[in-house]
Amino acid sequence: MRPAVRVEDVTVHYGEVQALNGVSLTLEQGRVHALIGVNGSGKSTLFKTIMGVLRPDSGTVEVDGQTPARARKSGAIGYVPQSETVDWAFPLSVRDVVMTGRYGHLGFTRRARRADHEAVNAALARVELTDLADRQIGQLSGGQRKRAFLARGIAQHARILLLDEPFAGVDKPSEATITRQLRALAADGVTILISTHDLAAVPGLADEALLLMRRILARGEPAEVLSPENLALAFGLDVSQERV
Numbered sequence: 001m002r003p004a005v006r007v008e009d010v011t012v013h014y015g016e017v018q019a020l021n022g023v024s025l026t027l028e029q030g031r032v033h034a035l036i037g038v039n040g041s042g043k044s045t046l047f048k049t050i051m052g053v054l055r056p057d058s059g060t061v062e063v064d065g066q067t068p069a070r071a072r073k074s075g076a077i078g079y080v081p082q083s084e085t086v087d088w089a090f091p092l093s094v095r096d097v098v099m100t101g102r103y104g105h106l107g108f109t110r111r112a113r114r115a116d117h118e119a120v121n122a123a124l125a126r127v128e129l130t131d132l133a134d135r136q137i138g139q140l141s142g143g144q145r146k147r148a149f150l151a152r153g154i155a156q157h158a159r160i161l162l163l164d165e166p167f168a169g170v171d172k173p174s175e176a177t178i179t180r181q182l183r184a185l186a187a188d189g190v191t192i193l194i195s196t197h198d199l200a201a202v203p204g205l206a207d208e209a210l211l212l213m214r215r216i217l218a219r220g221e222p223a224e225v226l227s228p229e230n231l232a233l234a235f236g237l238d239v240s241q242e243r244v
């Protein structure tokens, strides 16, 4: 089976700063992949490269058999942003936000049709936000906001979903809802890449873990990748102290 995403030998600089150095990876269809790395390790840069909003200096990226930009425009790939990047004062209801996931599907008139309303309602139900659908987006808790943006990705019917820190500032019930829905999406064949600092959540969520530090340090089964030795490499933790 063709991988959903193929990244080959990608290098990215911002001026003098090298953010990614020869990164190669594949994301397999219908699997959940966790991207783990310290602040500044290049996670957001890798996301932007896969979304086709940033062009690498060298290397190639293929998404769903297309260029990343084409995959984004066709709606094949979707993105659930970090909360900090969203303007929560914007006068949109939860339902409106989820409907933005349907923009790629709207026809020439740009008017939502029955299929669009049905997709939005189904996505709201999946993340358990039906009761809050008409509330302004800023009047939600942190976990509810994350679920609203996850619903937008679900309504989009994207084949590949990237999620930036979906568990940051999220309580346990919301974390459980998000985890359950991501596993259900993967079972439906959706390919998922999440960046997270929440190492404890990874084994129950991801099929594969990738450790990033400008390049891929390790990848594979979460339990193997999250070994004390690898975590020491990726986070500079002196785990030998903890074993004494």
Ligand SMILES: Nc1ncnc2c1ncn2[C@@H]1O[C@H](COP(=O)(O)OP(=O)(O)OP(=O)(O)O)[C@@H](O)[C@H]1O
Residues within 6 Å of the ligand: 014, 015, 017, 018, 019, 037, 038, 039, 040, 041, 042, 043, 044, 045, 046
């Ligand atoms: N627009 C930019 N201009 C200059 N340097 C940048 C820019 N964006 C990122 N960088 C640098 O590139 C490196 C990788 O940044 P990136 O945002 O990809 O890391 P990250 O792993 O997503 O970090 P975090 O966990 O803090 O979100 C960092 O050294 C960062 O300072």
